[in-house]
Amino acid sequence: MAVALEAKNLTKKYGEVIAVDNVSLSVERGSLFGLLGPNGSGKTTMIKMLTGQTRPTSGSASVLGVDVIKDPVGVRGQVGIIPEQETPPSFLTAMEYLEFVAAVRKIPDIETKEDWWFDFLDFADKKNVLCKDLSRGTRQKLMFTQAFIHEPALALIDEPLINFDPIMQDVVKDYLAGYVKKGRTIFISTHILEVAEEICSGFAILHKGILLHTGPVAELTARGEHLPSFFLSLVRKDRHV
């Protein structure tokens, strides 16, 4: 099967601190891949490197066939991204922000698309509100929309469910599952293990910047294991080491 994303010996150092240490992994097209790890394990740094937001100290990576070091802007042009903490610009309204994204990404027929998303994520009543005045949940809806509005072949999303209420989490999980069924790929970073087990086809576990395991979820279930318990035993063992 074709590869959507491939990282080879990716390393990122911030001074003396090694955030990501020699990580290699590949993600097939049409899969929903979960990057799992406790807080501070290097998940966000990994996503930042894969989307050209930060340069690796060493190693290489290609996303949809584009080299992330040589052409970071080209990568960002092809994929959809939800950064972990970033909020939309303060002084644009929700609708204006989507128009801004559409203009930068050159997305045609934006009015129809944004109307669909406002209805789908149930925030049409907020479309004329300044982004700085939106609640965290609504900002997350907006960031989710900007990542998927151009229907990218690959979306890299960092903790996408964290500010959603349970109803919206359910809507989003269904959307993600349906999205990969259309042959597109999602790379999701999360520490909500139950969600990962429910929706991911493949996963990798990162701890203190080191890749502890990577493989399909089906392999675990075939062994009668659950992702949360597997994750906890692996990370705890690594802590003692």
Place this chain on the structure above:
Amino acid sequence: MFELFTNMVKEEWRVHSTMFGSLSFALFPVMIFGIALMGSFLIPLMRTTLPAGNLTLIIHANYLMLGIMVGGFGLLGNEVMNRRFGQASLLAFSARSLPISEKFIFLNFVIKDTVYYFFLWVLPFGFGYILASPFTGVPLAGALLLLLTLTLSFLFGLCGVFFLSAIYARSRPVLWLVLLVLGVGMGGLAAMTGKNPVLFFPPLLLNSAFTWVNFLISCAVLALLFGIAIVLFNPESVGSEKTYRDSFAPLMQRFSFLPNPPLAAKDTLDLYRSGSLIGQTIFSFLLPLAVIWFFLSLLGPFFPPHGLLFIVAVTTGVIASTMYTWVTMFDTFGPYACLPVAVSTLIESKLTTFAVLQAIPAIFIAVVALFSGEAAYLVPAIVLGISVSFYAVGVMAWLCGLSPNVLVYDVKVLFVYLILVGIALTIFTSVAFANPYFALSAVILAIPTWLLVRKAKVRWDAVDPGGF
């Protein structure tokens, strides 16, 4: 409650030191001290052409302007910090989580700004001057008095801007009325005494002849301005949702002739809706320049013919270059990091918006030329001012990328900036003094500006945009 004050001071220090290292920031007052110390040795030379009183006047004008600018930034602090550090906020805005009133926090905030910037700017300068006094023939008492009056000048700027911005936040018509009353008052004073009203600036009066009465009057005026600002202080409204009809698409169409219409439209909305366009134009541009124009007008006899206009034009150019910070201060690269936008594209777009804003200094210089009866030199003065502004912004973009208001406190950056801008200012001011029409030659600054911007784009594309 002393803890609140000490933590605010710590917070201010960390805001600066975490940006570019404690050492670089700690060296900043050392550099100010060095400039004052070395500058003091030039006093005996300058005295031959410029009376000491006029030198004092220039320094007081600078510290008044510094106070105005510090006050202006402090009031914008929370928004700037939120954009720069994501979830970060200032203690000054923490009344919602602490059992302390907004007004008390604001009082601490004002005292913190006063103490902090006194140690950062005022004391190092005064100390350099005091240390040089035995060698420059300035009596120690005079040096100590200068330290006191510079402190007062700085405080007048700081509390003046707090006072005016507190009124601005309550009612814009009242602000215009207050400015009008001030203007009429100064005009009346000039008409009654036949003197430039700047000479009645309390710290200057005190510097020329110290009396306890004058000192107490200065303190009383400051206390009054602080007091009114605190009483009028309007805490940030909580829970309000501002709505706007869609202005982005029409604005983008209007800017279709620019290189990056969506980015230009976004910058325009940022400036307009944040209140920066009007607020910054008043507090960071017109107010300091009006103050400088008034002060410089006293030095007219010491300049060559028409020199004052070109000095004002050059100063306007330097201050106008800081408009680049207006368009960069509400943005980190963060919101663009999920889009196919390079740092160089963003720098280009910010510079385009900056170029549009240059209409403001051009109009200001034209007004000065017309009011001072030098309409014949309007074009050379505008060319000089705007060329200096573009050149200074080229230096700023090359040195600081998208973070000019942060990196300016890095002593290395500030040093290089001062050298590069200082050389250009010296050359083109001298040229304009020689013949006003020679000021047109400042267009040649377009070449280094173009090179600097090109280098800036290459340089900052190669730097990890995750920074600031």
